[in-house]
Amino acid sequence: SDSPVLNGRCGYVAIVGRPNVGKSTLLNHLLGQKISITSRKPQTTRNAVVGIKTEGDVQIIFVDTPGLHLGQQKAINRYMNRAASTAMKDVDVVVFVVDRFIWNEEDDAVAQRLSQVKSPIILAVNKVDQIEDKDSLLPHLQALSEKLNVAEIVPISALRNANLERLEALIVERLPEGVHMYPEDQITDRSSRFMAAEIVREKITRQLGDELPYEMAVEIEEFKQEGSLLNISALILVEKPGQKKILIGDKGERIKLIGTQARLDMEKLFEMKIMLKLWVKIKSGWSDDERALRSLGYND
Ligand code: GDP
Ligand code: K
Ligand code: MG
Structure with missing residues (x-):
């Protein structure tokens, strides 16, 4: 139905991170439907892609972004970085996706931009299905929490749907109350x-x-x-x-x-x-x- 839900929650959530950490895979798996294209190549996502999830009185409007990347100067690359930076502003929650233990200067660049963002940041440590020594995860999460100023840290596997419910719960509790922006059956704002x-x-x-x-x-x-x-x-x-x-x-x-x-x-x-x-x-x-x-x- 098109009637607005009163006393519900509704908000914008940006999914950010460097290329190839699994942002688009995460969006698709949170939605349970393929909205954003994925591949093992960096810079598969070029535009911000909006995916809408409505369940009961909660509506989450996810914005998947091109990975912030360094070192390429063409107009298309500048466009992608602008799209990623814009999406970080004016959202209610930011999900910062990183890849297991792999941290490089592009992650640093994302963290740097996020230090200017006022909204709560949830760090999602993705691809934990690929970690062989599971005991090494805890100290790593600890180190990340000391290094970064984030509200929460969640280990996930977007591809295997591991811990995504926990991630979603942490998002939902940070969404503002308000009427829904989209009808409940709409999954994207893209044509x-x-x-x-x-x-x-x-x-x-x-x-x-x-x-x-x-x-x-x-x-x-x-x-x-x-x-x-x-x-x-x-x-x-x-x-x-x-x-x-x-x-x-x-x-x-x-x-x-x-x-x-x-x-x-x-x-x-x-x-x-x-x-x-x-x-x-x-x-x-x-x-x-x-x-x-x-x-x-x-x-x-
Ligand atoms: P993006 O550039 O950050 O949007 O990354 P994509 O969603 O396009 O994913 C990049 C690659 O990582 C693809 O080959 C995905 O299948 C893979 N990937 C994403 N999430 C996971 C995960 O949780 N585990 C594993 N093993 N691979 C993943
Ligand atoms: K990719
Ligand atoms: Mg992508």
Whole structure:
């Protein structure tokens, strides 16, 4: 129903951290639904992605962010860092995600920015499923709590759903009282076109080598329902002819596989039969061109 819930709780929660610590995986597993694309490559997430969870009188509006990263100067990288920094402000709770014992200068950079944030910070130490010596965890958590000024520290495994209920309870008790911002069945504020483009980008990111993902963008050209069929046409922009060749693959096999995988995910998300067409186009320089970025939807 669309009627606002009175005397409930509702608030914004930013999920922040350096690239690849598992922020998007955490969002998807907290929601129990895939909203944000994930891969083992850094900088898979480019925009802040909103995931909404409503249970009874509690509504949590999660904002998944691109990982704050250092050392890259292209416009697309600056855009991602801005999106991450903006999301830290004006939220009710920040979840700072780190990866087990691995702490580097990018974690330091995140901690540095968070030192200016007024909202309570919950440190989520992720991927504990990968820790062999479980006894080493406690002293590590202790050391982190001495080093950082955070309200809580929780060890979790986003991938294995371990301790996520505890994390959620710690979040909920810090949310302000207020009416819900979204209807209870809404799971994101992003458009279906955006979600479709992200799904294509995920499949490409997972299929291809390490260099290409940063130099590839997806634009939805057609998104039209005809009867029981949803027609989607997506344009994949790359920077160089060699990248187009890699993406298409031998006899078009790679692009076909990407198309099949993307279509299956879209059918799950949109609960409809999908006809998906993919095109690849070379547009050199787009990732360092502010205007091209805006036209691709990287607005801030
Ligand atoms: P993000 O860049 O911080 O959003 O990270 P992603 O959510 O894209 O995850 C990066 C990689 O870490 C992916 O390969 C995930 O499957 C993996 N990952 C995330 N959470 C966990 C976890 O709890 N345990 C393990 N073993 N892997 C994880
Ligand atoms: K990633
Ligand atoms: Mg991510």
